[in-house]
Structures are given as structure tokens and as C-alpha cells.
Amino acid sequence: xxxxxxxxxRPRSLRAIAANRLLEGDAETFWLTxxxxxxxxxxxxxxxxxxxxxxxxxxxxxxxxxxVLGDMREMMSEPDTWSDDGLWEIHSEMQTAIQxxxxxxxxxxxxxxxxxxxxxxxxxxxxxxxxx
Numbered sequence: 001x002x003x004x005x006x007x008x009x010r011p012r013s014l015r016a017i018a019a020n021r022l023l024e025g026d027a028e029t030f031w032l033t034x035x036x037x038x039x040x041x042x043x044x045x046x047x048x049x050x051x052x053x054x055x056x057x058x059x060x061x062x063x064x065x066x067x068v069l070g071d072m073r074e075m076m077s078e079p080d081t082w083s084d085d086g087l088w089e090i091h092s093e094m095q096t097a098i099q100x101x102x103x104x105x106x107x108x109x110x111x112x113x114x115x116x117x118x119x120x121x122x123x124x125x126x127x128x129x130x131x132x
Contacts, residue, residue, distance in 0.1 A: 020093050029115045029126070035090055036097035037109060038075055039063065043094075057098075062091075099123065 020031055042063050048056035063071035072087045073079035100123040101109045113126040 020089075020096075026117055027115050027121075028118055029113055030093075030096050030100065030123075032097055032100055032109060032111055032114055034111050035076070036093065037101075037111065039072065039090070039094060040098060040101055042071075042075060043098075062094075 044058045044061060044064055045055050046058060048054055060066060062068060063075070065071045068091065069084055069087050072091065073082060076082055100114050103123045110125060114123045115126045116123045
């Protein structure tokens with residue numbers, strides 16, 4: 001994280017993920033929303049040649065521009081209703097959202113409650129989950 005970056009703009013990854021990702025017993029759950037899916041479609045993926053190389057999301061410009069929050073607001077249906085903290089929470093949840101999307105491939109991910117066993121289980125849509 002940049003030392004000069006204002007505190008209010010720093011992602012609160014662990015706390016934000018904890019707000020939407022629940023660990024209970026041997027299972028964890030996560031609400032995948034249409035917003036997660038929309039952001040995932042806009043992420044800029046490139047090749048990182050470090051070590052053996054791997055696909056990577058540009059950490060400086062994940063949605064195309066250096067103004068991460070501005071880019072996210074442009075993608076929201078009601079951009080004025082999102083606080084900076086709310087956008088950072090959604091952004092930090094993208095780690096889990098992308099895990100779910102990739103885990104389900106080639107099937108499409110749908111909004112809903114997903115569950116998996118802790119520590120590496122396969123994410124699956126909970127048919128009884130409803131909506132958040």
C-alpha cells in the first residue's frame with residue numbers, strides 16, 4: 001500500500017471480506033451479487049511474467065483507470081449512493097467473487113448465496129439461500 005495514500009481510501013480487505021464471507025463450523029458462505037459480477041466483467045486481466053507466469057489483474061488499474069473508486073462508480077446503477085468505504089468493501093470482496101466465478105466455469109455464476117467447506121472446498125450455489 002502506498003504510504004502517501006489517505007487512510008480512508010485504503011482497502012480494508014480482511015474486515016470487508018469478513019462482512020460478506022461467513023465462517024461457521026466447517027463451512028463458509030458468501031453472497032455473490034450482480035455488482036460483483038459486473039465488476040468482474042470489467043476487470044483488466046494481463047499476463048504477469050514473474051516466476052512461471054500467470055494471469056493477473058492489474059492492481060493499480062483493476063477496472064481500467066488509476067481512479068479505482070471513480071471507475072467503480074461509473075459501473076454502478078446508482079453511483080451517488082455508494083460511499084468510498086462501501087466501494088472498498090465491494091472491491092476487496094472481489095477476491096472471493098472471482099474464486100467462485102472461476103470455480104463454476106464453464107457454467108455461469110449467478111447472484112446468490114454460495115457455500116463451500118473451509119480450506120479449499122468447491123464453491124456451490126445454495127439452492128435455499130435466497131438473496132441478501
